[in-house]
Amino acid sequence: MFTVYYMACAEQADEKVRKVRGALTLEHLRVSWDKPTTPYINFFTSLLRPKFMKYPPRAIRIPRPQGSSYKEPVSAWLYFDGPLKELKKLDKIVLDVPGGGFVAMNPRTHDDCLLAWAGKTGLPILSLDYRKAPEHPYPYALNECYDVYHSLHSTRGRCIGLSGASVPKVVVAGDSAGGNLAVAMVLMLLASGSTNSRLWRGENRLPPPEACVLIYPALDMNIGNWMTDEQMALIKDRRMRKTNESVLRRKSEDYRNLTPATPYGSDDEEDSPPLEGKKVLRGDSDGLTESPTAIHLSAAHTGADSLSKASKFPEEPSAYARLSQTSKPAPMKTRLAMSSMISYFNDRILSPEMMRAMIILYIGPHNRPDFSTDYLLSPLLAPEQLLAEFPKTYFLTGERDPLVDDTVIFAGRIRQAKYAKWLERKELGLSSGREAREFNETDHVEVTLIPGISHGFLQFVSVFPEGWRYIFRCARWMREIFDRVDAEEQDRLDRQNGNAVSGSVDSMNGILKGGRHHRRMRTESSGDEDRPLEMGMSVLRKNGSQGGTPPASSGNGAGAHERRETTPTISDRRRSNRRPDVSRQKSLVSLASSDDLLGRRMKGLTGVLGGESQIPPTP
Numbered sequence: 001m002f003t004v005y006y007m008a009c010a011e012q013a014d015e016k017v018r019k020v021r022g023a024l025t026l027e028h029l030r031v032s033w034d035k036p037t038t039p040y041i042n043f044f045t046s047l048l049r050p051k052f053m054k055y056p057p058r059a060i061r062i063p064r065p066q067g068s069s070y071k072e073p074v075s076a077w078l079y080f081d082g083p084l085k086e087l088k089k090l091d092k093i094v095l096d097v098p099g100g101g102f103v104a105m106n107p108r109t110h111d112d113c114l115l116a117w118a119g120k121t122g123l124p125i126l127s128l129d130y131r132k133a134p135e136h137p138y139p140y141a142l143n144e145c146y147d148v149y150h151s152l153h154s155t156r157g158r159c160i161g162l163s164g165a166s167v168p169k170v171v172v173a174g175d176s177a178g179g180n181l182a183v184a185m186v187l188m189l190l191a192s193g194s195t196n197s198r199l200w201r202g203e204n205r206l207p208p209p210e211a212c213v214l215i216y217p218a219l220d221m222n223i224g225n226w227m228t229d230e231q232m233a234l235i236k237d238r239r240m241r242k243t244n245e246s247v248l249r250r251k252s253e254d255y256r257n258l259t260p261a262t263p264y265g266s267d268d269e270e271d272s273p274p275l276e277g278k279k280v281l282r283g284d285s286d287g288l289t290e291s292p293t294a295i296h297l298s299a300a301h302t303g304a305d306s307l308s309k310a311s312k313f314p315e316e317p318s319a320y321a322r323l324s325q326t327s328k329p330a331p332m333k334t335r336l337a338m339s340s341m342i343s344y345f346n347d348r349i350l351s352p353e354m355m356r357a358m359i360i361l362y363i364g365p366h367n368r369p370d371f372s373t374d375y376l377l378s379p380l381l382a383p384e385q386l387l388a389e390f391p392k393t394y395f396l397t398g399e400r401d402p403l404v405d406d407t408v409i410f411a412g413r414i415r416q417a418k419y420a421k422w423l424e425r426k427e428l429g430l431s432s433g434r435e436a437r438e439f440n441e442t443d444h445v446e447v448t449l450i451p452g453i454s455h456g457f458l459q460f461v462s463v464f465p466e467g468w469r470y471i472f473r474c475a476r477w478m479r480e481i482f483d484r485v486d487a488e489e490q491d492r493l494d495r496q497n498g499n500a501v502s503g504s505v506d507s508m509n510g511i512l513k514g515g516r517h518h519r520r521m522r523t524e525s526s527g528d529e530d531r532p533l534e535m536g537m538s539v540l541r542k543n544g545s546q547g548g549t550p551p552a553s554s555g556n557g558a559g560a561h562e563r564r565e566t567t568p569t570i571s572d573r574r575r576s577n578r579r580p581d582v583s584r585q586k587s588l589v590s591l592a593s594s595d596d597l598l599g600r601r602m603k604g605l606t607g608v609l610g611g612e613s614q615i616p617p618t619p
Contacts, residue, residue: 021353026103026134026361029354033104036111036459048462049112052119053081057108062159065150074144077107078160079118079125087124088163092482093152095209096127097145099176101354102362103132112461113471120475123482126160130181137364138377145185153206169485171478172209176456177358179217183379186212190386208391211481213474216397216455219406220380221359222371223352224339232337234412243447244408246399250343340405350402350455380410387417394446394477396470398453411447418444448473
């Protein structure tokens with residue numbers, strides 16, 4: 001009833017909302033955000049929702065992996081449009097972590113999105129019903145996500161009904177608070193593989209997911225009022241100027257609205273140089289070094305640092321002092337800009353009071369995290385070496401979302417880390433093909449900003465029909481990810497088969513060209529391969545110069561093989577006693593000519609290819 005009242009009398013309803021938000025409680029958050037599961041709203045939304053699936057979602061419980069500190073299974077909902085026997089044939093999973101401010105909302109509040117994804121992709125969507133704060137504060141929900149991902153790999157998907165014939169391919173999705181948990185889980189996987197600090201006993205390293213789909217994620221728990229120069233440099237990167245155009249315009253409009261008569265420079269004056277080829281001076285304890293991806297510091301900061309450095313070490317003409325003498329004064333690269341959380345202070349969906357309450361409840365009364373370093377709590381602070389290994393990531397958020405800065409800054413940091421890795425591989429000569437020629441950022445990050453939209457728009461598709469378009473876009477991303485993975489796997493198999501075939505062809509060509517190709521017996525030694533080819537003369541035919549017994553016919557017709565008889569010598573008997581499996585004849589004449597060697601080998605090869613029953617032993 002209040003929702004209808006809010007739509008009819010927005011101004012009066014806003015006044016009531018302000019009073020409620022002034023004394024916000026956990027019950028307020030849960031009652032407000034769990035409304036989609038109430039019988040009346042659920043009934044009407046199901047009528048307005050298109051039919052995507054014939055089979056209803058299934059509630060399941062996923063056991064913890066062996067070695068986990070927790071024993072309680074994790075609750076989840078499986079969205080799959082098909083019977084269980086069809087599920088056994090699949091090897092792909094979408095692992096979804098739903099949002100809800102860490103304190104509310106289960107997967108059934110996201111039915112519109114999850115049903116559409118399952119129907120459009122034909123894949124199982126596993127959505128986690130993780131334990132909520134404050135009853136289970138940080139990092140309980142994060143460990144649940146990690147344990148579920150671990151169970152999917154350790155059981156090869158059998159824990160959700162897959163056949164277990166192979167390790168399933170996983171795409172991780174998350175919205176709002178779920179985006180925070182999804183990114184933190186991937187960072188845990190990457191950190192465990194690099195430091196071996198979180199590996200389970202007897203288990204190998206868990207591979208990261210194939211890709212991530214993040215929808216208006218909350219990536220920074222340290223709410224700030226102002227943007228730093230480094231953060232603005234990521235937002236204003238020339239490559240992302242078109243994507244972040246509205247964000248930059250909003251940060252500039254603060255000055256235009258407050259001081260309309262004051263002249264100000266154009267946005268073109270603040271263009272940051274392109275990512276490729278940008279080399280700046282980075283200070284360290286020994287001096288200045290070139291960094292291809294470092295961010296330009298303002299002249300004011302550089303000058304202050306140089307003066308302080310020179311005053312501390314006056315006896316040494318440090319590089320900082322030389323820089324202050326040679327550099328020309330330069331204006332600040334960025335204007336003073338407020339964060340999106342403060343810019344959209346009066347947002348009706350996500351207010352500062354709500355974010356403050358969510359963070360306090362999520363952290364809990366007994367945790368004292370370091371907001372400047374804990375990247376599992378604030379993934380925006382993740383170290384560059386982990387971001388360089390981060391999987392392909394798709395971002396979808398509204399331009400007027402209070403959390404939009406988290407998206408564009410985190411996407412810029414991933415892009416920067418990927419470029420640094422690409423440049424390093426290029427300098428070491430480890431890249432080839434198109435990868436060596438150019439850096440393609442769309443291979444790593446794609447950002448979509450929706451104009452005029454705030455937070456949580458996928459929850460209101462019944463009153464915002466345009467939201468279906470973006471739900472289908474996420475489903476298309478997931479389908480494209482798995483198609484790309486299948487294509488890469490097929491190319492890898494084709495290359496392996498091609499190398500095997502080419503190796504066999506090269507080996508045969510080596511034989512035909514007279515190359516040394518040995519088919520070793522079990523009793524042969526490498527020393528015998530170095531002995532010269534020898535022809536035995538103990539057996540002579542009827543027309544030979546010496547007498548002897550003529551070869552006897554086998555009696556099997558013209559196609560029968562000749563039976564050769566030899567008279568063993570003392571050396572033959574000695575060699576036969578040493579190696580009974582290989583018999584050698586007394587050599588009277590050595591073949592020193594290379595033509596004779598080639599002819600002997602060609603005769604043996606043609607005999608094998610011609611179908612003779614006996615393979616001549618390799619001398």
